[in-house]
Amino acid sequence: MYRFKEGVHDSRIDEHLAFIEGMRGQFDGLIDLKCGRDVRSDRRQYTHGFVMTFESAETLAAYNKADLHTELVQTFRDDVEDKVVFDSDMGTDD
Template sequence: MVRHFGVFKFKPGINGEQVDQCFRTMKAMVGKIDGLLDMEYGPYNSSEGLNEDFTHGFVMTFDTLASRDAYLPHPVHEKVKEFVVPKLERVIVFDIDVPQH
């Protein structure tokens, strides 16, 4: 299994409804891209203060590395990026393998 996770800092002037629409659009990829099992998201929620101005995060779960690799250039993903990326000031994405026990 692969976890694909990231954090976003939205551009100034992007409102809450636009943020929600970005994540709803991302979540809608589940069921349209083979191997994308789940997608969760939400605002930063810690008193630790280590978010470095990133305000929201997401986690996607893929069944295999091959599914994650197929997702990256997938036309549905490319369309979502066209909608989301222009609203972002910064983004970090990180993937990890999750061993199955």
């Protein structure tokens, strides 16, 4: 979850979301991603979020060290006020 700094224009935020969407197919093992704005205006602590699904914990670990991840961090750095990031093993229904 992300909260962008006050004064960051919607067009700039849209560029960030487009960057995330553009990551599709750019990293082996990244099998799904979704991003968007919080749809409830009464909850403004974090305004945007994205979820990335990886094939395995090993794939996630490799992504965290990859140039693509570094580029994402650098792209967001100047415009983000605060963020919450967590990695979770959702498991399967097996």
